[in-house]
Amino acid sequence: xSTHTATVMVVDDEPDVLLSVNQILDANNYRTIKARDGYExxxxxxxxxxxxxxxxxxxxxxxxxxxxxxxxxxxxxxxMKIIFLTAIHSLEAEEIGLLNSKRVVDxxxxxxxxxxxxxxxxxxxxxx
Amino acid sequence: xKVEGEIFNKIIAAIQDIGxxxxxxxxxxxxxxxxxxxxxxxxxxxxxxxxxxxxxxxxAKLWYVSKAPLQHIFRLSxxxxxxxEKIFSRIxxxxxxxxxxxxFDYNILFMNHYLVALYxxxxxxxxxxxxxxxxNDNDTSGIREVIEGKVEEIETQVEDKEGRIxxxxxxxxxxxxxxxxxxxxxxxxxxxxxNEERIKNLSELHRLLGxxxxxxxxxxxxxxxxxxxxxxxxxxxxxDILIYDPVEETLSSYSTREGDDEVEDCKRxxxxxxxxxxxxxxxxxxxxxxxxxxxxxxxxxxELTETMTRMAEEYNLQELHAxxxxxxGEIHGALLIFTRQxxxxxxxxxxxxxxxSESIAGGIAKxxxxxxxxxxxxxxxxxxxxxxxxxxxxxxxxVNPAFLxxxxxxxxxxxxxxxxxxxxxxxxxxxxxxxxxxxxxxxxAKRRDKSEFTxxxxxxxxxxxxxxxxxxxxxxxGIR
Numbered sequence: 001x002s003t004h005t006a007t008v009m010v011v012d013d014e015p016d017v018l019l020s021v022n023q024i025l026d027a028n029n030y031r032t033i034k035a036r037d038g039y040e041x042x043x044x045x046x047x048x049x050x051x052x053x054x055x056x057x058x059x060x061x062x063x064x065x066x067x068x069x070x071x072x073x074x075x076x077x078x079x080m081k082i083i084f085l086t087a088i089h090s091l092e093a094e095e096i097g098l099l100n101s102k103r104v105v106d107x108x109x110x111x112x113x114x115x116x117x118x119x120x121x122x123x124x125x126x127x128x
Numbered sequence: 129x130k131v132e133g134e135i136f137n138k139i140i141a142a143i144q145d146i147g148x149x150x151x152x153x154x155x156x157x158x159x160x161x162x163x164x165x166x167x168x169x170x171x172x173x174x175x176x177x178x179x180x181x182x183x184x185x186x187x188a189k190l191w192y193v194s195k196a197p198l199q200h201i202f203r204l205s206x207x208x209x210x211x212x213e214k215i216f217s218r219i220x221x222x223x224x225x226x227x228x229x230x231x232f233d234y235n236i237l238f239m240n241h242y243l244v245a246l247y248x249x250x251x252x253x254x255x256x257x258x259x260x261x262x263x264n265d266n267d268t269s270g271i272r273e274v275i276e277g278k279v280e281e282i283e284t285q286v287e288d289k290e291g292r293i294x295x296x297x298x299x300x301x302x303x304x305x306x307x308x309x310x311x312x313x314x315x316x317x318x319x320x321x322x323n324e325e326r327i328k329n330l331s332e333l334h335r336l337l338g339x340x341x342x343x344x345x346x347x348x349x350x351x352x353x354x355x356x357x358x359x360x361x362x363x364x365x366x367x368d369i370l371i372y373d374p375v376e377e378t379l380s381s382y383s384t385r386e387g388d389d390e391v392e393d394c395k396r397x398x399x400x401x402x403x404x405x406x407x408x409x410x411x412x413x414x415x416x417x418x419x420x421x422x423x424x425x426x427x428x429x430x431e432l433t434e435t436m437t438r439m440a441e442e443y444n445l446q447e448l449h450a451x452x453x454x455x456x457g458e459i460h461g462a463l464l465i466f467t468r469q470x471x472x473x474x475x476x477x478x479x480x481x482x483x484x485s486e487s488i489a490g491g492i493a494k495x496x497x498x499x500x501x502x503x504x505x506x507x508x509x510x511x512x513x514x515x516x517x518x519x520x521x522x523x524x525x526x527v528n529p530a531f532l533x534x535x536x537x538x539x540x541x542x543x544x545x546x547x548x549x550x551x552x553x554x555x556x557x558x559x560x561x562x563x564x565x566x567x568x569x570x571x572x573a574k575r576r577d578k579s580e581f582t583x584x585x586x587x588x589x590x591x592x593x594x595x596x597x598x599x600x601x602x603x604x605x606g607i608r
Contacts, residue, residue, distance in 0.1 A: 014594055016594055017591060020589075020596050024563070024564060024565035024589070027563055089456070091455070091456050091458055095456040110592055111591060111593070111598075112590065113588045114565030114591065115588045117565070117591075118565060
């Protein structure tokens, strides 16, 4: 199992996904921050900059595109890596311009295996 | 009133006695002894009631018994009509529906402006000839039944000699002499009927499209079903769907009507152009090509023009439409629709083609994805490693043949629904996997015959849209 203490923020409006992913990351020695939508994500990013942002697409409130635009504007977040964790197809995400940002390093479609997610998080941290 | 009635009857009897040549006022007054001005008053009253009419011959008026008052009105010139007759005939003439009056011998006595605009002035002609270009041997309008008194009123929808769909509502009108005239209200309902047919065919097309995808048709079945039903909606003459294979870079045709090799090559060139442009284009054989295809072409314009011209000549085509079949970011092929000389697609048809192309592409994408997953699933099926899935709580939901073989079962129904602890010595693994996401180690497995063996095992949690979905495990086929 991983031994590093990198911080991962998980943003998902589905409580069971949020709970499960956080619990698994905790068990795998990551520090975690939870956010249920884009607004809460931005608010928490003001307090702390995680190493990796696990981000759902299609959440109520702020759109993912708007959230990405806000993140782009904040120079403090320049080193933060983003992994999408979503039920939409990557081609669709590409079509709406969500994969243009350099911060976006991976795209995981739901349903996904936890192993795939953990590998992606580990890889994203190593990219630093 | 009774006296007046008797006088009216006497006047009518007098005119009838004199016969078809018409009666002058002097002749009538000899049979009905009334003062000249009194007789004139009664004659005008009868005429106003439509029971008698007259013809002006020089300064004299010849009076006739009106057999068909309606017919009489329309025979009169404007000057000869009373105020009421003028108003009445103007209303009929300007009605926004067709008004047709026939006599009992199918002669057209009156047709209003609406009908004149459709058929020209056919007054005096026979009804069937004017409307259907033939005589009444094969009457489908129902007029004959009304004339023959079999029914009092009919309402029918028939196709006229110009291919228009007309709605005819006709009924008998009794004349004072006991004969009948026919009044028909006729409406051109071609657009409405065609629109209704179009909507019906469109609904059917969408239903079949949904059915084709949901029933997991093959792409071949999907394409042939769509082409057939699309033809019913827009009535094209040739159509094809060419599916693009990005790996092999080939285009395969699903046309129900195979052309020769050269035509098939032409279709591929046109389809490839649509795929490369990623947008529809149209070629009309009667216009300058440049006016109909945009300049965003990816191939040599002369070659494309030559190909389309060759295709058009080969099949006597008027228009060639090529629409790429694309879902978000991915091209699956092209829809080709051709019309023969003299036929063009309307703007609505073109919009429909573009709209339906998205549905076709979506259907193809879904079928391709399903085929791909079936292919991937077959890897699990033929794997020599035991692979299984359980619910997050550890109830078995899937096992592959290798699992059945190693654990000593014959069929998966003997395994599905059973608990983790029926197959493994440690029953805390599902909880551990839920908590940590995965688990790897060596574990004692329990066979059907109660014997045990130790195998390396890797189990991972699968998370879906709503949360933890399944546990997936892979063991080793090596039995120790």
